[in-house]
Amino acid sequence: MSQTRASVLYDAPGPRGRRRNLLLTVLFAVALIVLAYLGYRKFAEKGQFDAALWEPFLQADVWINLILPGLWNTLSAAATAALIAVPFGFVFGMARLSEHRWIRIPAGAVVEFFRAIPLLIMIFFAQYGGSAVFGLTVTSFSAVVFGLVMYNGSVLAEIVRAGISSLPRGQTEAALAVGLRKGQAMRLILLPQAVTAMMPAIVSQLVVLLKDTALGFIVAYEDLLNAGARILPANFRNLIPAVIVMAVIYILINVGVGLVATWLEKRSRRSRKSTAAPVAPPDSVTAPATL
């Protein structure tokens, strides 16, 4: 199909249409430039383009001592949380498909509860509840990881459940018919196929997890955002430049992980090894394709 879906909305412009489009392009470009200039003026008025504010980003020791430790803390919180959340998701996702009601219902309640409440109140609860109830000192790192695991683990559980349920019934029936036990059927037949189908959804959820580590800023975890919004401005009084540079770092990392998700999706669509259709993440903000 040479035409993209969007270009169906309008005719290929003729000579008059092309002239009108050119005129509109110029008009909108001018409007955007004016808008950008107004923003620039506002920034310049407050001296935000002074070299002194941007110059720290050219110094190696600023990166080594202030920014990279923050990035390291962000990545280590994300990695720790992901390593716990993925098994959590598999355990609870399979538990929700259990034949035993006493496993299925509690697992469902846990998953639905932690998906419905905001991550931040879980982090606050971990911080204050840990010391009030168990007498433990909860570091901001563990509080952030706890919140990330409970929330993202619950979302991953939904992905796992969707992945396994999307397999044709015949797969389980055939596995049981050749004499496999339920555990074996899950382990040897269902899970390997389901994992292929849900890999892209899992990776997209890990991008969400990585973004959510920035909540650590609110509980004074020394992450990348903390470096940009507290440490650098305290040293160089350059809040806006620092936050912009941190945003660029976050975007680069997330786009990188996002590319992995796209690649996995293409790969799983190509392979015919799985009988499952690719799984959309739960609470997906895109409408399912109908055609």
Added chain:
Amino acid sequence: MSALIEELPVILGAFWLTVRLTLATAVAALVLGTVLAAMRVSPLGVLRNVAGAYVNALRNTPLTLVIVFCGLGLGLVLDVSFSESLSVNYLWLSIIGLSLYTAAFVCEAIRSGINTVPIGQAEAARALGLTFTQNLRHIVLPQAFRAVIAPLGSVLIALIKNTTIAAAIGVAEASLTMKSLFERHQEAVVPIFLGFALGFLVLTLPVGLLFGWLAKRLAVAR
């Protein structure tokens, strides 16, 4: 439990602020998101690219960073001011941050809805001689909106939960209030947490049910 009853007015006030934050942001994000979606499918390359870059940048930035930028960057450094009162000013700045962020997701939802409208619909509209704007306004968007009611419901639920991040710039909505109640009543951390969790369940679950029902009721029959 007694702490929860004693502080009930404070808790209700905090949730009322959460609701107001949500409503104000939802309206702003819906408008901005629709405009962005229209830009992303427009015949003009400039608009398509600007909207595409905006959506990709905002979707890959943590919301906490966006809100900190709006609160501290716009508020403190650039002196953007909406009100004499500091707390009201931060409230507005957090609404701006939440709206800018949520609009990117609204745009993605609506764009995916535009893709569910069969090609024949837009082709028939073109054959009748409708222009791009007429095509969007009368044919495509009405069908697209009905296809994305459920995804927009998910965006709204995510928004209700995301309003807690306004705590990063000191807006005393539910989560920040919960934190200060934890400090005031250290013996009652668990009941207070359960109370606030219940509050969020009361806000999010009906929204999910309502949008699920609406999506079924208004689904385009094909």
